[in-house]
Amino acid sequence: MPRHHTQPTVVPLPPPTAALDGVSADVARVAQVRAGHMEGWAELYQAHYAAIFRHVRYLGGGGAPVEDLVQEVFARALVGLPGFDGRSPFSTWLHGVAVNVVRNHWRSRQSTETAHQRLQDINAVHRVSASNEVDRVHMHRRRAEAVYAILDQLPSHLREAFVLRDLEGFSPADAAQQLGISPGNLSVRASRARERIRKELEQLGWLAARKEQSS
Amino acid sequence: MNDDPDLSALLGDVTRCVDEDIVADPGCPDLAAVMARAHELDPQRVPADVVAEVSQWAPVVSIQQGHRRRRTRDDVELLAVIEGVRAHVEQDVAARMGTPPLETAAPTEPPPSRRVWVAVLAVAAVLLLIGAGVFQGIRGQLDRARASRNEASLVGPAPSSEPSHEVVPARRPEVEPEAPTPELAPEPEVAPPLEAEPEPEPELTPVRTRPDRRTPPMSLDELDAAAHAAWKAGDLVKAERLFRQLAKRGGSGRLGDLAYGDLFTLARQRGAPAKEAALWREYLRRFPRGRFADDARAGLCRRATGDAQRTCWQRYLDDMPEGSHRAQAKRAQSKVEDSE
Numbered sequence: 001m002p003r004h005h006t007q008p009t010v011v012p013l014p015p016p017t018a019a020l021d022g023v024s025a026d027v028a029r030v031a032q033v034r035a036g037h038m039e040g041w042a043e044l045y046q047a048h049y050a051a052i053f054r055h056v057r058y059l060g061g062g063g064a065p066v067e068d069l070v071q072e073v074f075a076r077a078l079v080g081l082p083g084f085d086g087r088s089p090f091s092t093w094l095h096g097v098a099v100n101v102v103r104n105h106w107r108s109r110q111s112t113e114t115a116h117q118r119l120q121d122i123n124a125v126h127r128v129s130a131s132n133e134v135d136r137v138h139m140h141r142r143r144a145e146a147v148y149a150i151l152d153q154l155p156s157h158l159r160e161a162f163v164l165r166d167l168e169g170f171s172p173a174d175a176a177q178q179l180g181i182s183p184g185n186l187s188v189r190a191s192r193a194r195e196r197i198r199k200e201l202e203q204l205g206w207l208a209a210r211k212e213q214s215s
Numbered sequence: 216m217n218d219d220p221d222l223s224a225l226l227g228d229v230t231r232c233v234d235e236d237i238v239a240d241p242g243c244p245d246l247a248a249v250m251a252r253a254h255e256l257d258p259q260r261v262p263a264d265v266v267a268e269v270s271q272w273a274p275v276v277s278i279q280q281g282h283r284r285r286r287t288r289d290d291v292e293l294l295a296v297i298e299g300v301r302a303h304v305e306q307d308v309a310a311r312m313g314t315p316p317l318e319t320a321a322p323t324e325p326p327p328s329r330r331v332w333v334a335v336l337a338v339a340a341v342l343l344l345i346g347a348g349v350f351q352g353i354r355g356q357l358d359r360a361r362a363s364r365n366e367a368s369l370v371g372p373a374p375s376s377e378p379s380h381e382v383v384p385a386r387r388p389e390v391e392p393e394a395p396t397p398e399l400a401p402e403p404e405v406a407p408p409l410e411a412e413p414e415p416e417p418e419l420t421p422v423r424t425r426p427d428r429r430t431p432p433m434s435l436d437e438l439d440a441a442a443h444a445a446w447k448a449g450d451l452v453k454a455e456r457l458f459r460q461l462a463k464r465g466g467s468g469r470l471g472d473l474a475y476g477d478l479f480t481l482a483r484q485r486g487a488p489a490k491e492a493a494l495w496r497e498y499l500r501r502f503p504r505g506r507f508a509d510d511a512r513a514g515l516c517r518r519a520t521g522d523a524q525r526t527c528w529q530r531y532l533d534d535m536p537e538g539s540h541r542a543q544a545k546r547a548q549s550k551v552e553d554s555e
Binding site: 038068144169201207 | 219221222225226228229230231232233236237241242243244245246248249250252253255256257260261265268269473542
């Protein structure tokens with residue numbers, strides 16, 4: 001196992017990455033890290049922090065300790081960097097690491113009863129305040145919480161597909177790559193998740209029931 | 216992606232809320248903490264001397280890039296709105312300085328997308344900060360702070376001088392990794408967080424308008440709607456005045472509570488950190504358990520210094536052990552313990 005220790009007299013520092021495009025710069029930075037130069041990791045951290053923060057926030061929902069999870073993502077990515085084979089962009093690989101970290105987080109806090117209760121609580125607030133215009137901003141927030149509470153009840157593979165596709169807006173290819181599944185599978189999962197979420201939202205009164213489409 | 220317009224609209228609210236949260240709290244990078252955690256995970260791959268080396272570098276990474284946005288339609292809309300906000304700021308600055316405004320694109324009508332308005336408020340806050348900064352001669356300081364921070368980016372050892380105000384000191388490697396500090400910072404493009412802005416701050420334009428006693432007073436709902444309309448139209452002074460009225464007339468009820476939330480945002484948007492802190496204090500006197508009490512208390516703790524800050528965070532932890540900012544509070548406490 002290579003030792004990540006700066007030894008510039010032994011391993012020459014790779015060229016600066018500032019002039020390279022994003023993907024190429026990442027490749028160069030990864031090479032730096034593999035050569036034992038942590039400056040490369042610092043640059044990768046700087047370059048990808050915001051995107052990973054956003055990704056984790058979307059995946060984890062409002063109750064997640066986002067900064068802890070982001071820290072965990074970068075720590076695990078550094079430790080697991082030898083596993084990065086360069087077949088996909090570093091960014092995609094890193095997003096995949098984030099998916100795993102958040103998945104573990106979900107798993108650790110998984111409690112269907114709790115999730116269900118949370119959903120009921122949110123809905124109770126909704127019913128009290130939905131008619132008041134003053135509360136529209138807060139109602140939007142309640143809606144967001146309701147959606148995340150529903151997501152809390154979904155199986156992880158549906159939840160992740162839905163978040164990546166419908167909330168974060170990743171392309172099917174990108175989302176599938178992050179989850180390590182085919183784009184077709186991703187689309188199916190996202191579609192199923194969407195159906196479940198819609199049904200739940202209808203039952204809770206957040207959405208009107210869809211009219212039957214005539215064939 | 217989704218042929219269900221009702222669901223799409225609802226999900227638009229969701230993404231708007233999440234984006235809003237991200238803009239309000241974009242996180243606080245802490246590479247030293249990452250390294251410490253990586254060492255904990257695999258001491259062989261990330262040995263202690265590497266952790267120690269990195270911890271000597273600048274502890275905070277400046278996040279220059281904005282959050283990745285994938286919705287190009289929104290980007291176009293957003294740019295249009297940003298131009299409008301920028302024009303407003305330039306006019307505001309010019310009005311204060313008595314000079315003609317800089318040439319900017321004409322303000323545009325807000326686009327229909329609701330998601331855009333989330334970003335708009337944040338951008339408006341950013342731009343107004345900058346605009347007010349010009350008026351007060353702060354911009355130069357901001358630039359210097361930005362330059363200072365860029366110099367401290369993680370490409371080599373940190374300068375030996377004391378870290379600038381906005382730089383959070385690195386945590387020592389032997390410290391248990393903990394969540395980095397959330398900062399109520401504006402958009403990443405802005406160099407220093409508000410907390411780091413030097414005093415004195417730009418004074419808000421005094422409100423001189425007196426209510427017209429010949430007209431019947433607006434209902435609370437009408438007042439709220441008028442305040443939001445003024446805000447949306449960019450008339451921050453009027454919006455603040457109306458929210459003030461709402462806070463007063465709303466008493467200790469929900470409307471009064473909610474009005475303060477808007478006043479906080481307005482104060483931030485207008486680049487008035489001291490005003491914001493004063494509002495927090497006022498709010499906590501009226502709503503010690505209000506819906507914004509958690510954030511208000513944390514905000515005050517961030518502004519405090521030295522022993523006062525330590526005491527503030529300790530009280531926060533005592534009163535709100537499950538508070539949203541407990542990670543930062545604990546980190547602040549552990550820093551003190553480390554230094555002792």
